[in-house]
Amino acid sequence: MITPPPPPASHRRVAVLAVAAACLLVVGCSASGGTSDSGTGTAAVTVGKADGAGLKIALITHAPEGDTFWDLVRKGAETAAAKDGIELTYSSDPDSAGQAELVRDAVREKVDGIAVTLAKPQAMRAPVAAAKAAGIPVVGLNSGSDSWQSTGLLEFFGQDESVAGRAVGDKLDGLKARHALCVIQERGNIALEARCAGVKKTFDGETENLYVDGTDTKALTAVITARLRQDPTVDEVVTNGAQFALTAVASVKDAGSKARVATFDIDKDLVKAVKSGAVQFAVDQQPYLQGYLAIDSLWLYRTNGNVSGGGVAPVLTGPAFVTKANVDAVARFAANGTR
Structure with missing residues (x-):
């Protein structure tokens, strides 16, 4: 059952009304520009307030430092916020x-909404429950397509990782591959495990999971290289991130x-590698899109009571294959940092 959205914090409403009143009295009043912290870890982006907005939203992910994938998520979120x-x-x-x-910090700060990833959903159950008890809506993105409802989230935006993995397995069959390494860079991440399990389910050849440390590029390269030298029957390396695919090529x-190398996820450098055939x-x-929809959904819920998927179905953003045949259609957006 979908409950109506609780009203935003009253002091923010008062602030919005005060700004609106000032704009009526002062000719040329306009929205303020945005600012952002260019550092890693925690960053704040404050943008001008639109009619009926002035909401404070927290986006909280499991992203490691320096992962370009999450730059795309964040950019989408910032665009929606603006x-x-x-x-x-x-x-x-x-x-x-x-x-x-x-997440608990965001609850203590009395934000108007939280968007969170569920790489390890069990750890999120208690803080999500605390948010709900405080009247703060929480939506999910990226990780948690199988666990967002049981964790208590309002909506979810992302890819069904099992479906994506099965699609890759079918693709490998079409390419006549026989022995695939599925490289997992973070133990216990349910999304990565689901992808590789999906590959194994539909791939007619042998699927072998190879666990590596995604935070240590030198060690990751060494482990993949050693495994390939050890077993020359491996004819496909499937990675779970664009930067890991480029490492696998090396x-x-x-x-x-x-x-050959194939991968989940893209960035502008990976697009170039697909284009070249590497x-x-x-x-x-x-x-x-995941970042954009997650933030926009919280605004829609707070201002109009909308719930994407009706609260019972996820909003899927993938999977879609990028190959040499269609990469040009993606390349110009990747160059802009939005794909």
């Missing part, structure tokens, strides 16, 4: 306990292997 007149705060912590504490070369294909879950 459109809706939202004060957006972005923070991240790859440690599930740290991410949970960031590992294939170092190992003297004939394996990477066979990529699965695009549209991270910019």
Whole structure:
């Protein structure tokens, strides 16, 4: 059952009305521009307030430092915040306990809404419950397509990772691959595990999970290279991130292997690799769209009571295949930093 949205904090409403009154009295009053913190970790983006807005929203992810995928998520969120007149705060912590504490911080700050990822949903149950008890709506994005409802989220925007994995398995069959390494850069991340499990379910060849440390590029390269040297029957390396695909391309070369590389997720450098043929294909879950929809949905819920998917179905942003045949259609958006 969908409950009507609780009203935003009253002091923010008073502030919005005060600004509106001032604008009526002063000729040439206009919305203020945005600011952002260029550092890593926690950053705040404050934008001008649109009619009926002035809301404070927190976006909290499990992103590690330096992962370009999350730059796209954040950019989409910032674009929606600018459109809706939202004060957006972005923070991240790859440690599930740290991410949970960031959610609790947002609750203590009495934000008007929270968007969160569920890489490890069990850790999010208590802080999400605390948010709901405080009357703060929480939506999910990116990770948690199978657990967002049981965790108590209002809506979810992302990719069904199992479906995406099965689609990759079918794709590998069509390419006549026989032995695939599915590289997982973060143990316990349910999204990555679901992808590789999906590949294994539909791929007629052998699927082998290879666990690596995604925060250590040198060690990651060494592990993939060593495995390829050890087993020359491996003819496909499937990674779970654009930067890891580019690392795998280097590992294939170092190992003297004939394996091909495919990946989940894209960025502008990966698009170039698909275009050149260095990477066979990529699965695009549209991270910019995930960030945009998550923030916009909270504005719609707070201002108009809208719930995407009716609260019972996720809003899917993928999977879509990017190959050499269609990469040009994606390239110009990737160059702009939105794909």
